[in-house]
Amino acid sequence: MTRREVLRGMLLAGMGLAVGAPFLHSANKPDSAPSPAPWKEAPDGSKIDSRTWDKMGETLGMLGLGCMRLPSVSGGGGFGRGGRLDQEAVNAMVDYAIAHGVNYFDTAPAYGESEVVTGNALSRHPRGSYKIATKISNMGGGRPTLDAGKQMFETSLKNLQVDYVDFLLLHNIQNIAGYNSRFKDNGLFDWLLEQKAAGRIKHLGFSFHGSNDDLPALVDLYDWDFVQIQLNYVDWKEMSGGWGSGSGTTSSEFLYNYLVGKGIPVLVMEPVKGGALASVSDGVASVMRERHPDLTPAANALTFVGSLPGVMVTLSGMSNMEQLKENVSIFTGFKPFDQKEMDFMLTVADLHKSRGQIPCTACSYCMPCPAGVDIPGNFKVYNSASDALISTETGRSDVAAKRQAFLKLYNEQDKAIRADACIGCNTCLPKCPQHISIPSHMQRIKDIVASLK
Numbered sequence: 001m002t003r004r005e006v007l008r009g010m011l012l013a014g015m016g017l018a019v020g021a022p023f024l025h026s027a028n029k030p031d032s033a034p035s036p037a038p039w040k041e042a043p044d045g046s047k048i049d050s051r052t053w054d055k056m057g058e059t060l061g062m063l064g065l066g067c068m069r070l071p072s073v074s075g076g077g078g079f080g081r082g083g084r085l086d087q088e089a090v091n092a093m094v095d096y097a098i099a100h101g102v103n104y105f106d107t108a109p110a111y112g113e114s115e116v117v118t119g120n121a122l123s124r125h126p127r128g129s130y131k132i133a134t135k136i137s138n139m140g141g142g143r144p145t146l147d148a149g150k151q152m153f154e155t156s157l158k159n160l161q162v163d164y165v166d167f168l169l170l171h172n173i174q175n176i177a178g179y180n181s182r183f184k185d186n187g188l189f190d191w192l193l194e195q196k197a198a199g200r201i202k203h204l205g206f207s208f209h210g211s212n213d214d215l216p217a218l219v220d221l222y223d224w225d226f227v228q229i230q231l232n233y234v235d236w237k238e239m240s241g242g243w244g245s246g247s248g249t250t251s252s253e254f255l256y257n258y259l260v261g262k263g264i265p266v267l268v269m270e271p272v273k274g275g276a277l278a279s280v281s282d283g284v285a286s287v288m289r290e291r292h293p294d295l296t297p298a299a300n301a302l303t304f305v306g307s308l309p310g311v312m313v314t315l316s317g318m319s320n321m322e323q324l325k326e327n328v329s330i331f332t333g334f335k336p337f338d339q340k341e342m343d344f345m346l347t348v349a350d351l352h353k354s355r356g357q358i359p360c361t362a363c364s365y366c367m368p369c370p371a372g373v374d375i376p377g378n379f380k381v382y383n384s385a386s387d388a389l390i391s392t393e394t395g396r397s398d399v400a401a402k403r404q405a406f407l408k409l410y411n412e413q414d415k416a417i418r419a420d421a422c423i424g425c426n427t428c429l430p431k432c433p434q435h436i437s438i439p440s441h442m443q444r445i446k447d448i449v450a451s452l453k
C-alpha cells in the first residue's frame with residue numbers, strides 16, 4: 001500500500017462519522033454561524049502581535065483585514081454576485097480590528113464596493129492609525145491604457161478618502177508578459193514611480209499568481225518593497241492539488257524562500273484558501289484536534305503562516321465579526337509552531353489533498369459568467385462531497401450517502417446558476433488566478449449529476 005493510500009484510508013475512516021445530518025449541517029452552515037471551536041476572545045485593551053520592518057520603517061500587526069469578502073446585507077461575504085455590502089457591519093469590524101492592533105487593510109478596485117465601504121469605515125479613524133493597501137486591477141478585457149490606469153488610482157484615492165496609499169500593488173501578476181502589457185508598454189509603471197516619488201504611494205509591490213519559474217524575472221524588475229503571494233500549509237509543497245492547474249508548478253515554499261532570500265518582506269494571501277481550510281472534513285479536523293485540542297482548523301492554518309518569520313502580514317478575508325474575533329485571538333500572544341509542528345501540518349496537507357477538492361478560493365475573479373453559472377458556488381457544492389465523488393468504493397453506504405447529499409445540495413441551487421447552464425465559452429478560463437480548468441470541471445460536475453440521477 002502506498003503512503004497516499006494509507007493517508008486516504010485514514011481519511012475515509014475518519015469520515016465515517018461525517019455522513020448524514022452533521023454533514024448537511026456543515027455544508028449549509030451560513031458564514032455568520034458561530035464557530036463551535038474552543039477559542040477565547042482577546043481581552044479588551046489587548047493588541048495583536050506586530051513585527052517591525054526596518055527598511056520600510058513600518059510596524060505592522062501580524063494579521064491584516066482582507067476586504068474582499070466583507071459582509072453583505074444579504075448575509076455571507078464576498079463580491080461578484082451583486083450583493084450590497086453591509087456598511088454598519090463593516091464599520092463594527094473595522095472598529096474592533098483597530099482597537100485590537102490590526103492596522104493593515106487590504107482592498108482593490110476589483111472587489112466591487114469594497115474600496116468605498118472600507119474607505120467609509122476607515123475615515124472615521126485618524127489617518128495615522130491604519131495602513132491602506134489597494135491595487136491597480138487593470139485586468140479586464142481590451143488593452144490596458146495609461147489613462148485607465150491613472151483613473152483607477154485616482155478613483156481609489158477618492159473611494160478610500162485618502163491622499164496617499166500606504167501599500168500599492170500591481171494586481172494579479174502572473175508573468176513578465178502580463179506585466180509588460182499591463183504596466184510597462186503603456187507607461188503606467190513609470191507613472192506609478194512618479195506617484196511614489198511624490199509621496200502618493202508609500203510602498204510598491206505586486207500580488208503574484210504565477211508559477212515558480214515566473215517569479216525571479218519579476219523580482220528583478222525593481223527594488224520592490226514587498227510581494228504578496230498565496231501561502232498556506234496545503235499549497236506549501238505544490239499548489240492546486242494536481243488536477244486543473246494550467247501553468248507550471250507553484251509552491252508557497254519556493255515563493256516564500258525565494259523572496260526571503262532576496263530580503264523582500266512577504267505579504268500572505270489565502271492563508272485559509274478562501275475558507276476551505278477553516279471547514280475541512282471531519283476526518284482532517286479530528287487529526288488536527290488530536291494534536292492541538294485548543295486550535296480550530298482555521299487557527300492551525302493561520303498559525304502555520306504566522307510562524308514564518310519572513311511574513312510581513314497574514315491577510316485573511318473576513319466576512320463577519322466572529323471570524324475577526326477568532327483571528328484576532330490567534331495573533332494576540334501569538335504562539336508559533338516549532339519545526340515539528342510545521343512538519344505535522346504538511347502531513348495534514350496530504351490528508352486534505354487526498355479529498356480531490358477543486359482548489360477554488362471563492363475569489364469570484366471569474367464572475368460574472370455570461371451564462372449565469374455561479375462558478376464558486378458550484379465548486380463549493382462539489383467540494384462538500386469531493387472525497388465521495390472521486391471514490392471508487394461506490395458500494396459503501398457512507399460514500400453513497402454523501403453523493404446523494406451532494407445531489408440534494410446541487411439541486412437546491414437555482415437552476416439558472418447550476419453547472420448544467422455552462423455553455424463552455426471559456427470566458428472564465430483566463431480570469432482564474434488558481435489556473436483552474438473551470439469549463440472542464442463544470443462538464444465533470446454535469447456528468448456526475450447525470451450519473452447520480
Ligand code: SF4
Nearest residue numbers: 369422423425426428
Ligand atoms: S465556460 Fe461555462 S462557467 Fe465559464 S464563463 Fe463560460 S459558461 Fe460560464
Ligand code: SF4
Nearest residue numbers: 360361363364366432
Ligand atoms: S474558480 Fe478561480 S476565479 Fe473563480 S472563484 Fe474559484 S478561484 Fe476564483
